Amino acid sequence: MSRCQQCEREMTTNELGISLRLMGRDGKILLCRECLAARLQVPPETIDKKIEQFKNQGCPLFV
Numbered sequence: 198m199s200r201c202q203q204c205e206r207e208m209t210t211n212e213l214g215i216s217l218r219l220m221g222r223d224g225k226i227l228l229c230r231e232c233l234a235a236r237l238q239v240p241p242e243t244i245d246k247k248i249e250q251f252k253n254q255g256c257p258l259f260v
């Protein structure tokens with residue numbers, strides 16, 4: 198199970214997926230939904246929307 202590098206919370210599969218898509222596929226930066234939103238200076242709902250978007254595109258990183 199991956200943990201957020203900032204708050205050390207366990208990340209869900211979709212959180213891991215969106216972190217890889219937005220912060221780089223090498224996984225050097227792993228952030229949960231909230232920390233990702235804070236880093237990108239967007240509301241967490243924007244992260245949810247992006248997860249939905251990638252999921253609908255059939256991206257295998259999302260469930």
Ligand SMILES: [Zn+2]
Nearest residue numbers: 201204229232
């Ligand atoms: Zn976090």
